[in-house]
Amino acid sequence: MEQVLLSLIAGIFIGGVAGYLGTLMLSKKMALVAGPLGHLTLPGIALALIYGFDVSLGAFPFVILGIIVIWLFEMRTKLPMEALTAIVFASGVAITFLFLPIEQAETALVGDISKVGFWDTLLVSFLCLSLFLIIKRIYYKVVLISISEDLAKSEKVNVKKYNFLYLAAIAIIIALGVKMVGGLLTVALIAIPAAIARNLSKNLFQFSLFGLLFGATSSFFGILVSKAIGFPAGPLIILVATFFFLISLIFKKR
């Protein structure tokens, strides 16, 4: 019983902040970035599983590497983001399966929140709370920057600083997200609650609030269902979110 409680706490925190941050990924470009970043964490997760250290810790350096790679790609080439996604995705998965024993592949791909420990949960909660406060602080500025960089610069907003904080927040939430839903599904953890929120909200406040609530609720029910039927929580969390999304289509605000 206590173990479920820990999983639920960690899940609600990670899901909530991922959903909240997801609402900031307003421009199409940013939504696409989360995909390859999640996939690129796979080799890091594999290393963590083989050597027995924390999955998020393994994923984190690879997210940082991913951010640098994406940044370089964007600056140096004119390749479309889709091509980049395909390349990063394929190489991430390929490298992982070169050396990860197949029986551990499931954890890498779809995560495992069911065995999260007490101190782990405490650390995750602390990180998520700090992350939430940081995102809240930069929220308006990042929205302004995604509406128009020129407008932001004309307001003397330090675009580079906010972009950096924003990317750092993405990196941390992805590293935390892979622990729960794995390298394949992290992008969905970020994107789906925001999509639900967009369908239901008529202003920015509702949008960010719904993103947070649906992220947390999806994790909550996903983990509960997982406990009840014995399937891994990661895919179930995403499926619960997808279910909410389908319902949100009915109530879609025009």
Place this chain on the structure above:
Amino acid sequence: MPKTILKVKNLNVKLENEEIIKDLSFEVRKGDVLTILGPNGAGKTVLLKTLLGVLPYRGEIEWMPGIKIGYVPQRLPFIKDIPLSIKEFFKLKGTEEKETKEILSLVGLNEDFLNKKMGDLSSGQFQRILVAWALIRNPDVLLFDEPTTGIDISGEETIYALLARLKEKRKLTILLVTHDLSVVSKFSNFVICLNKCPICRGIPKEVLTLETLRKLYGEEVKFYEHHRH
């Protein structure tokens, strides 16, 4: 003579190895309404952004020290994707609701607009909102990219009438970019014709001759002449 608030000397702007603006010099005095006229792709928007300080350039751009600039962009294509109320759009600039109400009424929009979504506005209303946004914190200069000439269905004052009113009320200096010939001499006291290289500059009625316009627009000029009422 009013104070010079902007001095531009031998301005050159190159973007991705393409020369967009070549050897442009001009001055703006307090209270001027300067129109930058030219066909699409002539580098007008680039010029505004360069003056705003967001693009790299060679040459000199010298604003009067301490001057406050408001910028009205041409379009904000991403804004329709975001559920953003007008009240919140002003919050992005740190503006409180009370001040937002005041500035909205200044541009002729009532309080009902506070909770409307940015994406639901007509293009005329949208432009008014952008003007109001730029006017927060009392700028001395307004940089305006391509005011739309379309008239609101409700038949309210045109954007140019609004600008003329604001100019008096707020003691504004206005730099605006347009490809629409019809408004230049009506509204501005100085014009720069730009098609990458500067083609003419001066008082609109004096410099906008058929010959300069041919040079500026090429064959297109027939179209513009035809629509001149």
